Amino acid sequence: MIPGHPHPGELVLDAPTRRLCDDIAAGGRGPVRLAVIAPGGYGKSALLDLLADGPGARRHRRGLAAEAGLVLVDDAHLLTDAALAEVAELAADDRVGLVVAARPWPRPAGLTSVLARLRGQIVLRPFDRDRVAACLRLSGEPADADAVLGLTGGVPGLVQRLAPHRGEVGAALEDFRFDIDRLDRDARRVLVAAEAGVAELPPGLLARPVAEVVAEVRSGGLTAPDGALLPVAGAAVRALVPAEERAEALAALAAARLAAGGPVAATAVALLEAGASGQAVAELFAAAARESEPDVAVRLYAAAAAEGYEVDQVGWAEAEVRACDPAAALRRVDGLIAHGTGGERGRAAAVAGAALAHRGQLARSAELYSWGGGAVSAAFAAIGHVGAGRLAEARAALADAGDAPPTVYAGAVTATARGLIDSLDTRAEATAAAVSTVVHAAEAVEPLGSAALLPDSPAAIAAIMAMHGGDPTAADPVLGRAVAAGVGGAPLAARHRLLRGWAAMVAGDEAAASAAIDPRHGPAEGRDAVFAAGLAVGVARRGSDIGALRRCWDEACAALARQPVDLFTLLPLGELAVAAARLGDRDRVAAQTAAARELLAALGDPPLWTTVPHWNALHADLLADDPDAAVAHAEALRAAADAGPVTAALADAARVWLQVVGGSVDRAAVEAAARALHAAGLRWDGARLAGQAAIRTPDRAAMVGLLECARGLQGPAATPAPDAAGEPARLSEREQQVAGLVLAGMTYRQIGDKLFISAKTVEHHMARMRSRLGAGSRAELLSRLRDLVRA
Incomplete structure (x- = not known):
């Protein structure tokens, strides 16, 4: 012992326990009857050593006569029945004080009888940080107390093993060899499983009852109170259990888990992280992949295949789509579509259809869904065909779908397709009903969450339809519910977020729009990149920030060039067309705007879908100083004015805007048109119209009134900020x-x-x-x- 330091055993005790032991050793409590039950390494023997220093204290031995004093019994769990019977006799003598120390397991009947005669217990707790630090100082080899506490869980015996090695685990591993070598195969399997992170052991893994073996291992002092293997013990298991024995134990664990039935994902993930291998492990990985989250499933499929196991390639590809890697999925299923079996080819086509849709290739996606067969695939094919401007093919796909089981999922997908086709009608009541149909379909799939692989969600389609119809406030709730339900999983999360941002931008909430494209969300991919680019451009344009607009312009054009134009990208395309006119760079989007006109013409120029593109084109032409082209778009809006209140509002606003640009400002007409735009959900546009009219009118009173109208439509002004000293600012x-x-x-x-x-x-x-x-x-x-x- 180092001079000036306390007795090593005292470090085991916290203050209350130390005072109790002092009282017992001094005889101040009379004959005591106490148990000390704790796993190995908690200091039971050190505690008895401390008590043995007191007067009258005796260690128990065979044939010990009963007389006044204190008898100390160590490792009572290892005593024979005859020895335990003697201890029971001592416990029955009121003159004799008795302290019995034992591990929680094994618990022979004689020990249970002894413990029943005792009157209390001394509780030994793990070291806290201060006692770990004291133990390390006592060793004369200083180490990081926090690190040692984390490695050992504060178990005193483990702390003392690391102390001479300055807390270095590798140097202390040999000190654990006896702990591991003395265990039988079952106990070592439990240790190997615990080191791998497997919390629940399946029946059939061990020759003895699982509960008994687990109790034995926990009694050894290598685990935390919850049974988890302590880090230093885990390192010892990895180093000291032979590799072949570890591999055999993990393989047996995998086989037992499969044989037991039920969920297998938790065990499989633990074995995956532990680097387990072999055919039984591979079979477990493949089974677990079907019930795991997509990113984990992809890893499990890959690990199973690496072991030579014949995995479900279509299931693997579907997991890749769900994990937002459609390119990998397409590579995987391409050969299956050409050479797979009948059922496998249909499944592969559906996965490829979803992957292509997420990459914005709706025409090819629709072809694959049609080829794959099935009512649900037919509905997805119809949606893709409409998006690509192929109305006849869409109707044919639904007509040839055949009957499907009347599931909620099939009904919702089919309703979405029918609602989308109905939205191409020229009648206002038909388009309103179409939007309602798709909104109801979106609500129907919400309980499914991420369970179904969707090329697009009814919620996203309903939101786009609502925004084309001038009702962004209707878009946000349906998108919010889809986000809350996790509809479509990770592949649709960005789409829902960006569409909510778009609705916010149109409604005048530029802060919410900017939040949707926060860089912390990561880069948008595929079709989502077009919406992200459109949002960035739209926010910059509405903020009159020409610098920001120029900074994001090249990236926006690149995103647009990578994606085919379809019905569902007309919103960002229109925004980019206006920005192109503002920057004098219309050639960059000319091909896409021409493709959009052709697509809408192929669909019959449906008012619901053409109104916003005509409105955006009107402003692009005005910015490009092409009033004749702008008039043509205004005429197109006027021709469709009867299609609904939003179309009527835009048609009237287009007429008034052209008058304003031409120098004729009718204050009443301008205010009426601006307020109608605001009511139609185009709040920024309404404020912009009033503001543009105000700066063009020579009438001072009209200018003031129109500016007030513009400010009112724009929203409340910013509140002045206090200065650095907290005093009111000196600015208006x-x-x-x-x-x-x-x-x-x-x-x-x-x-x-x-x-x-x-x-x-x-x-x-x-x-x-x-x-x-x-x-x-x-x-x-x-x-x-x-x-x-x-x-």
Whole structure:
């Protein structure tokens, strides 16, 4: 013992237990009857050593006569029946104090009889950090107490094994060899399973009862109270159990789990992480893949195949689609479609159809769904054909579908296809009913969550239809429910999020729109990349941020070029067409806009789907200074005005906008049209119309009124921020807005467009702020403004 340090045994005890032992050793409590039950390594023997220093204390031995004093019995779980009978006699003598220490297992009947005569228990607890640190100091080899505590769980014996080795596990492993070598095959299998992370052992794995063997292992002091193997013990098992024995134990575990039936995923994942191998393990992996989350299933299929097991290739490909890797899935099923068996080919075609749809290739997706057969595939084929502008093929696909089991899933998919076809009608009541049909289908599939492999979700289609119909507020709830239910799983999560962002942007909530394309979500892929690009462009354009618009323009064009134009990408295409006109770069989107016109013409120019494209094209032509082309789009909107209130509102707004651009501002007509746009869900457009009219009218009263209308439609103004000292800012509300936009890098013209004021007025605000703040230069003014305006 190092001079000046406490007795090693005392480190085992916390303060209450130490005081109890001091009282017992001093005889202050009279004859005691106490048990000390704890796994190996918790310090039972050290505790008895401490008590043995007291007067009258005796170690138990065979033939010990009963007399006053304190008898200490160690390792009582190992005593013979005859020895336990003697201890029971001592316990029956009121003159004799008795402290019996034992592990929780084994528990012979004689020991149970002895424990029943005792009156209390001394509880030994693991070390806390302070006692770990004290033990390490006592060893004379300082180590990281937190690290040692994490490795050992604070089990005193394990801490003391690491202490001489400065907490280095590798140097202490040989100290565990006896613990492992003394165990039989069953106990070692339990240790190997625990090291692999398998919490529940199947019947048939062990020759002895599982509960008995587990109790034996836990009594050894190598596990935490919940039975998990402590890290230092896990390292010992990995190092000291021979590799062939470990492999055999894991293979036996896999076989037993399969034979037991029931869910196998948890065991399979644990064995996968443990690097298990062999045919039984591979069979377990393949079985578990069918019940696992997609990313885990892909790993399980791969591991099973690596062992030479013949896995379900279509199931593997479906897991890859669900794990957002459609390219890998397409590579896997391509050969199966050409050379697989009958049923396998149909399944492979459905997986390929879903993968292609997620990559934005609707025409090819529809062909594969049609070829694969089945009523559900026929409905998906019809949806793809409509999206690709092939109405006749869509109707034929549904007509040839045949009967399907009346499941909720089949009914919802079929209803979505029929609703989509009905949305091509020219009658307002028909299109309204079509949207309602698809919304109801979206609600029907919500209970399925991610269980079905969907090329697209009814919720996404319903939302796109609602936004084309001028009702973004109807889009968000159906998308929100799909997100909450996890409809379609990971492949559709980004689509739902981006569509919610689009609805927010159209409704004037640019912050929510920006959140949908936050870089932390990761890059968008396939068709989602077009919506992400459209959102980025749309937010920049609505914020009059020409710098941001230019920065995202090339990426947006690249995303658009990678994707075929279809019915479901007309929203971002229209936004990009307007931005292209703003940037003077219309050639970059000319081919796509022409393809969109052809697609809509092939579908009969349905009002529900053509209204928003005509509206966007009108503004693109106005920005490109092509009024004749803009008039053509206005005429197209007027011709379809009877298709519904939204179409009527856009038609009237187009007429008024052309008048404003031509220099004729009728305040009442402008306000009516702007408010109608706002009511139709196009809030930014409504505010923009009123603002553009205000800066073009020579009538001062009309200008003021229209600016007030624009501000009201735009939403509440920003609240002024306090200065750094917490005092009220010395800028007016309007000056706060102007200052914030200047600091954001906008030009006076961009700020004027944003706030519906002239560039000259912005300049006037800046001059007045410079004078009020006493700034001697523009740089000094900007510095002071930064102190007054929140970032």
